[in-house]
Amino acid sequence: MSLFIYQKSAAELDAPLKETLRYMGFRGDAQEKDEQTALKAMQSVKEGSSPIAVYTLNGIKRVNKCELDLGFGSFYSKDLSKYLKNAEAAVCFAATIGMHTDMLVKRYAEISPLRSLYYSSAGTNLIEAFCDAFCENIAENMRERGLKPRGRFSPGYGDFALDCQYDLLNMLDAQKRAGIYLNDNLLMTPVKSVTAVVALERII
């Protein structure tokens, strides 16, 4: 199973301001000063981030109704099986924007929870934007093969257990390739990291 790396500079990612505001909890009522603060936080987050994804292209063996074999381990999940029902193959990936946002969030955690929240929301926005860019890249690459990706499906969705991240991250060699660590409680460091499976379905 070949391991691939995808990188895109943070500056090139399309992470709209309104998304950061939404993650913060604004509901369309942000003032100009809030927007300015959010923009500054997004700038700081972008400046220190190095988005990277490591991924594989996996075949799917359906063991039974609720069990799948993706070539590196079996997963018992009704919801993942349903998600991959029409898929011919799957992309497994781990992505992160790096430690910088964690450091900013921590720096202000005890001094100003509000500022921490700005950085955290800007980081969430950036990792989501990066995952979107990654999936678009997969879509482009798979078009020639007549395949298209569905929206990504992460451990923790439905009954797709969080502990599947162990196998996923190990298979992807994510600690070495992307600096993503998993602790005993299944939390990833850097915090702004994502693991997911992407179904590749035949374009009809």
Added chain:
Amino acid sequence: MDLGPTGKLLQPLGPLGFEEAVEVFAQIVRCGAANGADFILIETMTNSLELKAAVLAAKENCDLPVVASFMLDQNSKLMTGADIPAVIAMLEGLRVDILGINCGLGPDKMLDMVKEIYSLTSLPICVCPNAGLPQMVDGKTVFNVGAEEFAEQSALLAKAGARMLGGCCGTTPAHIKALSTAIAELHPQPIIKKDYTVISSYTHAVYFDKKPVLIGERLNPTGKPKLKEALKTGNMAYILEEAVRQQEHGAMVLDVNAGVPEIDEAATMAELIPRLQAVTDLPLQIDTGDLDAMERALRLYHGKPMINSVCGKEESLKAVLPLAAKYGGVLVALTLDEKGIPNSAAERIAIAERIIAAAREYGIEEKDIIFDPLTLTVSSEAESANITLDALTMLNAAGRKSSLGVSNISFGLPNREILNSAFFTMAMDRGLNAAIMNPMSVEMMKAYRAFCALRNLDAQCSEYIGFASALTVNNDVLQQKQKAQEIADNSLSGAILHGMKESAEAFTKTMLAEGKLPTQLIDEDIIPALNQVGEGFEKQRIFLPQLLSSAEAAKAAFEIIKAQLPQNSSGSGRQIVLATVKGDIHDIGKNIVKVLLENYGFDIIDLGRDVAPEAVIDCVKEHNIRLVGLSSLMTTTLPAMAETIKLLKDECPACKTMVGGAVLNAEYAELIKADSYGRDAMEAVRYAQSIFGE
């Protein structure tokens, strides 16, 4: 003997303690040394603190040469953020024998990195690239660097300064064979000794050169009662805030001193250094006369620190120099000895010479010493400034580096900033390389920015322009204040309602000065405003960011009021313990609840994140606590929450528990027998009020 990463993140980012990591590596080193290893190869390190743990383990457990190799990403940084100069400063300080990079990238991507390393290090360089990286293009695998290409590109690395070459991931015997042929005829580049005086944090290096380095003095309790109190009571939030504030005002290094007589200085330093490095990426100056505290701080410090200080006394030289030799660091050397501080510049320089000679015996080079020719107040010693300035001239002429605690010059005199800033300019003009000063002092920063602009130490005067323009804006403060006050409806409660921290502070100060009582301010302005905000939040008229802005504005007002209250009246007797449960490192939610509860006058004991159930119980017992708030973000840490509650029910049945966090709901809270579930911070406040009978 090969040492790779443990696979665990070190504290404070992860669970692995620094000494635990040292011991893991030490076991391997002892085994390798006992079985005939020729040298220790530490490789593929992505965290410079783990790299330090491995080097210390090697140095403490064998006499073999040590090669230290780390892995960089495409931005030439380690995963934990260190750039190349920062890692080199630390490794050379720890006295490894060879350093270099491996893994992560192909040889082509490593060329500029090797050039940079060669320009900075005085050591031989070792490089082991990958055979490129697989990428997907148009659905096909574009793979790797073949053996010949690998060899060709690696030869360029040798020409750029690499002395030891090899291959990492993806390379095969064919790659190594081709490499060996390609470099067979090449002569290694000379190893050039560098003369930089440099320190580093976990992200970057700071060089001592023509542009003076600003060392923030605010983390030294001498003459600072608030800091002293914070150190005594373990009020980390205050200390961390001082650190961040100094950085925001332009400090480049922070002096850290925990010398308060009533506390265990070594234990405090051991706690303080990692906590500070979690909130600031500035290098630290470890400032202590307690050798135990110094060694513990030097071990745990992530980077190459400044060590403050050694002096010409035999006792000091014998105690401090071995520590500096072992852990690395730039020493601050005070030019005094058993006879005290000499009255002439020449005698002070003579002490400096003796310190250099003594340091040499420990292998410490002159470039790793910065001399402090000492400042005495002009009010008691009329020639004091002249002597210090002459000593600076002499140090500068001899190519030695200098540092001064500038503000000592004005002790005992009024309006000290006038003298301090003038003396600072004079000292900089004599070649001062670093100053321990208050970066929050506008007068000192004026002197510094002006000096750098005039001496061509500020490209395009850009720092001066940024600083001076901000001052102009501040001069417009009156207008701004008026505007702010209008927005804030000309009242403290208005400022809090609108989340305007600075206005809230200004109103509080004015109203107190006008004779309003602290309790009046709390009852008539702050609490009604907070209630209004809280109600708006509960009815979803306003949202979390506004709630937090108001809470922080109120907190700022409280801080000022607190300072006016007699010390023994500051405790409300309504103590609540807060913690994020064991295994969980998310604490934004807990911190939001904390600031809200503080607003409503509760005293919070914040145990932080990843808190073991036993630690919660101990605290509850010790302080006779009536309410504990527990937070958890992930489903995987909910069992730890359940365990904490069970233990509390068993051992402290009178204590109530409230829980909150993204994955919790009322049903689950009931299942784990929590007394209350708080959907948001305001619900936590309401429950706390009900417990304390309000």
